Amino acid sequence: MAKLTLDEWIARLKKNKSFNNNAAAVVEIAARAGDWEDYPSWVDPRLVSVLQKRGMERLYKHQAQAVRFVRNGQDVVLVTPTASGKTLCYNLPVLQSILEEPETRALYLFPTKALAQDQMHEVHSLISDLKADIKTFTYDGDTPDDARQAIRRQGHIVVTNPDMLHAGILPHHTKWQKLFMNLKYIVIDELHIYRGIFGSHFANVIRRLIRICRFYGANPVFVCCSATVANPREHAEKILERPVALLDKSGAPTAAKTFILYNPPIVNRELGIRQSAMTPARKIASDLIENNIQTIVFATSRLNVEVLTKYLKDKFVKTRPVDDHFVTGYRGGYLPNLRREIESGLRSRDVMGVISTNALELGIDIGNLEACIMAGYPGSIASTWQQAGRAGRRSGHSLAILIARSNPLDQFIMENPDYFFALSPEHCRINPDNLLILLHHIKSAAFELPFEKGEEFGGENLEEFLVYLEEKGVLHRSNDRWHWAAESYPADEVSLRAINPENVVVVDTTDAGNHKVIAEVDWDSAFTAVHDGAIYMLASEQYHVDKLDLERKKAYVRKVDTDYYTDAMTYTNVRVIDSFENHRDAGAIVEHGEVQVVRKVVGYKKIKFYTSENLGYGDVNLPEKDMHTTSYWFTIPRDRLRKLNFTAAEIIDGLSALAYTLQHLSAMFLMADTHDIDRSLGDKSGEWFVSQGKTGRVIASFNDGKPAITDNKEAARIDEFDPTIFIFDSYPGGIGFSELLYREHANLLSAALSLIEKCPCAYGCPSCVGPTLEVGKTAKEIVPKIVELILGK
């Protein structure tokens, strides 16, 4: 059969009836002509000639504008699409400034080492064309010790990441005296990545950076670049704590793109279950690859990457004996060598299909792919556009298909394509004044320079913190200055990204004489991914976990060939510690505040490949994890619920269903990842909680610190406690979500009501109240009654 070109392939697809029935939207994004401007007269002719030789005859309008702003010392945030020449917006003024004044220094911050390397190579090649004596280096954990001193003294442009700035540069700023005294530009690329917990830390690192600059009398200009988000200026201003100019009109020409939103068919109308997003993803991807159309598939989890890779490998190995990397997976746990190999395979088109997590979302150079399939909404619109941008970065027609899952967020996007294609995507939210985060950075800042009385740092009363740290014996006050007075090195005490910087390594013991480390799993995922008995999947091989040794931080696995994978079951128990604020709604007491969350993995399910049949269960015995965080919750008095004409078990089902809906809606309201917030149903004292057991919902009491789980839900009586729904921050100390949810309480419940009422399913489905099998047949009927009760309608 003749191969189709991408245009022919799309034309054929558009004629396909069953496809059209399920396409929620097909949008043709037209190619757009560019808008150019001449190089400003002050740009060094050498620089102009180097750029012109690279095909940049003139500047795009937004580049010219940015360059002018930066030249005039105005902090800017640039929001323009992938491949619109963002990097030139800072490289040009920086290089120009170094050519004029060789002492000038610039600091570039990228969220990952890989991106920093990429950028360093780009600047480096510009400089070598320029034949100027300008030195640029990356400075990160891999930089050899003997090179560091030269970098500190001589590097004109130092490219690093926030973690290194936090733990390696700022606490040693005196060694960087030369850089800080001459620092004129600070570039922050991928600004939107700095949101949530990472962003909250990052904003504090920037506070410290500005404080150190001030010490050396430097007042650098900030150039920030961001993917398209709703509040780039607000976000930049929240991070920099000063006014920032927004430049968001791209002058770069763009190629045409077909963007399809695809909602898989409902396979079980009764249960409202749609076909898994993985099924169409697999079919479309294999058809594209068969037509020699180079394709990237983004899956939402590591597990899905492995499952999809296995499916596609099975297919292509059967039909044609091809090179092992013809289709391949790609994700964070792969070792660096393998990843570099895959990246270059993509550029050379030896790899025709790659299945990735969001690890390939950011600007790692993988060349020019033609089609992008997203199996599941990536969780944010910015990510969706960045993933879609991986196809057709430079020119030519390209294709992007977003395939929805059954969860409310995905379905919301399918129901509201305008929301997606119009200019109102997600907000970046940070809480730099999260008390734990702030406290940590106050310690780090005090280590870097003593605090003076009257100095400001963050939005809280600094002196209270300083006195507190003084009482703790960490700071010492002398003449209205607080000095670091401890032997420790505070920057080492926290990781900017993970709650727990520790990892578990996965050791393959298949070959008894030759144990090999095959992957790393972060501490928190280890409990659900590599518990005893789990099937761990890597590069579409299955491994059985024989033993998870938490003390040595190792998981011992052995290669197996099974027809199932495993899915961990956890329970979550929340106890109120302190209520910051509360009000009585018509039918509920609404609060937000401080809670203690205890989580435990209790077992796992074995799920068969392809059919998703449940093959059985296993037990897991792992320690609990304990976290303090902030939560929004509301409590419905039991006597009111009793007046509803339902059984106790049905009411519990209804409340669980409502919690499910609220969690997903909250993620949307907050524009946050659903992993950033979590839910629980129980009572305020933490004595009772409801969780998903082996055979359905169970109520457990939590007495004397020991969970007593009964599988008989009739045995648990609703009149034992006043049910409380908790929606809480997944991060210790919280990052400001809870207070917002508390304020939005009424809107949130109204939205839940309308979502459930609008949903076309019969008894409830994953798109509204959750899967019927989990929430029971009456959930969809009872939830609106409960909401009305709460809102007093």
Added chain:
Amino acid sequence: MKSIDKLKRLTGENIVKPPPADSSADESQGSRPVSERQNRLDDLRRRIDTVVSRAQSHGKAAASEAQARGNRGLIEILSGEEIENEHGRFFLVSEIVPGTGRHGHRNIREAFDFNMSAAAMLANNPLISEYCSSDALFLDTETTGLAGGTGTMAFLIGLGWFEEGHFHIRQILARDFGEEKAALAYLKEIAGRKKFLVTFNGKAFDINLLTTRFILNRIPSDLASLPHLDLLHPSRRILGHRLENCRLATLEIDVLGVQREGDIPGWEIPQRYFDWLRRRDPALLAGIFEHNRLDVISMATLTAHLVEVLDAQAIAKYVEKDDYLAAARLLLKRSDTRGVEKILNIFQENSCSDFSQQSKKKLAQLYKRTGRLNEAAQIWREMAACDPVEFYTVSELAKWLEHRVRDYSAAKILIEKVLHHDNLFSEDEKKSLLHRLKRLNTKLSTG
């Protein structure tokens, strides 16, 4: 609610935690109870300190009274004085150790006036050879930690120098963080009168740290650009072969003959200073002053000792032959053949028999590399007498016979003999000997 109270709730400080839910949690983290107990103890200690300091000080007036009392105590115990300059006050202890004073194996006077070209060689900095020993500033700091970075302060700076046959010591103490600037300014003043620095690990630590402190206090300083003899590196080179480690304390015991009594361990020092800041008990600092004082004096005698070894002048009782060998190798590396000669001359007067095989090999190598092949051959012969089938000895002797003595048949006999003997030669070694044998045969047949 005050944010700090919220914070305390967040960190769990105000909460009594329920007991662990599951006994298996305890088993899997067996180390936890110990560290928790340690934490609790630390916390308790801090609280006691807080209570004590609160009891001592009601309000600001009382606090400054405690401070004044602490300062008076210091003056009494350490017989020091308070010094004031344009940047404020600090505390200074001055002492003159008389030339007749004893430190380990030697009198102070014997450490004075060391050979400057040897000192320059130790520092690998020729500038130093132009100065004299009284231009040296011995420097050692006591700090609030070893972590490095901007959050570590040198609260005590010990200085020493030779003057008219005596050893002068100045110990500069910042009694509080606020006195640091005045203390540093005084250091700068003294350093300005001296030409070069002598430290122990000062390149990586003390001078780095002081440079950071000068920058933080906005005092321009050229301390880091002074010529610098860091004794750690030459000590490791010359003495490391026979020491368990190269800490100054180890060198004192094994080389300098210094026995410290009641010395406080280095790791205790930061916490003692932090305790002083809270309690103002001068006894906490007294031990640190003595520790620092001994460090400074030991650096002076260590310098003298290392210089003497390098200069082939060390007192025989306190030097080992391998020290000299190591010194000669150091000199050879710095291309000082005259220095090497001088050391090798020591050995000529000695019989070689009391050397170990390993040392003989090193010595022979030194002879060979300085062109004294006959002496080298003498050692090889001795070595061969002990162990006739050692590859190094055989091949060196054969080379010497072939190229220098040109006695091809003697060389041939030697090689044939060892090849017939039981030996442990590797394949490569055998090959090389056979190759030489072949060449010798050719030379014999043509010659």
